[in-house]
Amino acid sequence: MSTAVYAGSFDPFTIGHKDIVNRALQMFDRVVIAIGVNEHKKGLWPAEFRCQAIAAAYRDCPEVKVITYTGLTVDMARDCGADVLIRGVRNTADFAFEQNLADTNRALTGIDTVLLITSPSLAFVSSSMVRELMAFGHDASRFIAWTTPSSPE
Numbered sequence: 001m002s003t004a005v006y007a008g009s010f011d012p013f014t015i016g017h018k019d020i021v022n023r024a025l026q027m028f029d030r031v032v033i034a035i036g037v038n039e040h041k042k043g044l045w046p047a048e049f050r051c052q053a054i055a056a057a058y059r060d061c062p063e064v065k066v067i068t069y070t071g072l073t074v075d076m077a078r079d080c081g082a083d084v085l086i087r088g089v090r091n092t093a094d095f096a097f098e099q100n101l102a103d104t105n106r107a108l109t110g111i112d113t114v115l116l117i118t119s120p121s122l123a124f125v126s127s128s129m130v131r132e133l134m135a136f137g138h139d140a141s142r143f144i145a146w147t148t149p150s151s152p153e
Contacts, residue, residue: 003030007069007077012130017145019117046129074104074109077111084114088116090123
């Protein structure tokens with residue numbers, strides 16, 4: 001059984017993230033969506049809320065598991081028994097960053113990274129774009145892949 005780990009902050013989990021997970025499920029038996037928790041970064045939504053909301057979005061898909069973690073992504077992936085890491089790439093700047101990270105992760109653990117090119121119709125969608133729209137009072141719900149209450153608290 002092949003397992004892929006798709007890690008990120010997912011703050012929020014966008015329709016672009018969902019597209020990457022759905023495409024990864026066509027290649028791998030199981031996808032672990034891993035929400036990284038960085039104590040130095042305060043997210044818009046608490047990590048546990050993000051975990052529950054993403055898990056609810058995939059409640060009918062037993063091939064998807066959603067977890068939170070701290071520490072290095074590649075260490076968590078190794079602990080999960082992952083065969084590969086999945087990363088989405090929107091543009092050349094993303095590619096350059098992800099290539100360096102993939103090389104480092106492979107050197108540390110031997111785990112390869114599969115880069116999935118973002119679907120062209122979703123290339124403009126990012127969590128930071130969604131947060132920015134929301135900060136200025138715009139409805140960004142069409143870009144979020146979960147149903148959120150008005151306040152996560």
